[in-house]
Amino acid sequence: MEMSRDLPKAPAASIPDVFDPTCSSRHALELIASKWAMLIISALEEGPMRNAALMRRLGDVSQKMLTQTLKELERNGLVIREDRKTVPPHVVYSLSPVGRSLSETLLVLDRWAETHFGALDAARERYDAERGK
Amino acid sequence: MEMSRDLPKAPAASIPDVFDPTCSSRHALELIASKWAMLIISALEEGPMRNAALMRRLGDVSQKMLTQTLKELERNGLVIREDRKTVPPHVVYSLSPVGRSLSETLLVLDRWAETHFGALDAARERYDAERGK
DNA sequence: TTCCATAGTTACCAAAAGGTGCGTAATTGC
DNA sequence: GCAATTACGCACCTTTTGGTAACTATGGAA
Numbered sequence: 001m002e003m004s005r006d007l008p009k010a011p012a013a014s015i016p017d018v019f020d021p022t023c024s025s026r027h028a029l030e031l032i033a034s035k036w037a038m039l040i041i042s043a044l045e046e047g048p049m050r051n052a053a054l055m056r057r058l059g060d061v062s063q064k065m066l067t068q069t070l071k072e073l074e075r076n077g078l079v080i081r082e083d084r085k086t087v088p089p090h091v092v093y094s095l096s097p098v099g100r101s102l103s104e105t106l107l108v109l110d111r112w113a114e115t116h117f118g119a120l121d122a123a124r125e126r127y128d129a130e131r132g133k
Numbered sequence: 134m135e136m137s138r139d140l141p142k143a144p145a146a147s148i149p150d151v152f153d154p155t156c157s158s159r160h161a162l163e164l165i166a167s168k169w170a171m172l173i174i175s176a177l178e179e180g181p182m183r184n185a186a187l188m189r190r191l192g193d194v195s196q197k198m199l200t201q202t203l204k205e206l207e208r209n210g211l212v213i214r215e216d217r218k219t220v221p222p223h224v225v226y227s228l229s230p231v232g233r234s235l236s237e238t239l240l241v242l243d244r245w246a247e248t249h250f251g252a253l254d255a256a257r258e259r260y261d262a263e264r265g266k
Numbered sequence: 267t268t269c270c271a272t273a274g275t276t277a278c279c280a281a282a283a284g285g286t287g288c289g290t291a292a293t294t295g296c
Numbered sequence: 297g298c299a300a301t302t303a304c305g306c307a308c309c310t311t312t313t314g315g316t317a318a319c320t321a322t323g324g325a326a
Contacts, residue, residue: 019190024254027250033166039162042151042152051302051304057152065284074260076257077252077259077260087293087302088301088302090303098252108241110158110162113158120211128208196274201313221271222271223273
């Protein structure tokens with residue numbers, strides 16, 4: 001426990017702040033600021049799922065993006081990947097506790113989208129009508 | 134109020150569902166699933182701001198992306214742009230009521246990121262250590 | 267006269283996101 | 297022997313995102 005006498009540059013164990021570009025909470029935000037990450041987390045909130053089930057639930061995700069996004073979420077500890085190492089493959093994805101804490105907020109966001117998308121559509125139409133086509 | 138006798142194709146005024154690729158609530162989600170949109174909305178929650186103030190608050194956004202993102206948010210009715218048409222220019226951005234309803238949820242997300250980014254960092258380090266670096 | 271300030275725009279470029287299609291492994295059922 | 301199954305990996309391509317730098321307008325200050 002170093003008691004350094006002067007901390008000329010250190011931001012004093014700086015308070016976490018998403019507005020601080022050097023704070024890695026930014027990275028956390030950018031991780032979920034992705035088209036598929038949000039939906040995958042929300043989907044897994046309904047329970048553990050296999051690859052094919054997730055594809056069906058998300059509707060139009062490509063195999064590549066699903067795998068890729070799941071890998072990133074697993075890497076960051078939000079999703080748990082259980083590979084039963086059988087042939088044919090049997091892999092089950094589920095939320096970690098941290099992932100579950102996030103899914104609650106994301107479901108609120110989903111509900112916001114489902115509630116207000118009409119207002120957005122209307123605003124967009126109005127904007128495009130008067131301003132540029 | 135047309136009482137059509139049969140609706141063979143119409144999804145019965147389908148319940149809004151972010152998992153439905155044809156539901157424009159998807160578009161609403163994707164709008165905010167952007168690095169800067171989330172932060173801009175959160176920043177404007179602190180009050181109306183001018184271009185320069187937003188740049189300072191966000192720390193590392195480029196002028197181009199700030200303008201571009203603000204324009205999209207304005208187009209979708211989340212942000213209000215007030216141009217006083219003076220020289221030098223004086224433009225004030227603020228949240229619309231719909232934008233404000235969103236910002237509440239986004240602030241929860243910000244706080245989630247600020248709370249859990251440490252866990253994500255640790256998980257990432259572990260993952261990279263054992264699996265491919 | 268020349269410079270500054272503000273909030274842009276535009277052209278140009280690099281990087282990342284995202285899609286399609288093909289190959290793969292080992293076991294089960296035909 | 298042969299096909300189907302499942303969850304990928306890889307190569308190739310297009311689109312979107314994002315960054316830098318240069319240019320714009322105009323009234324007031326130096």
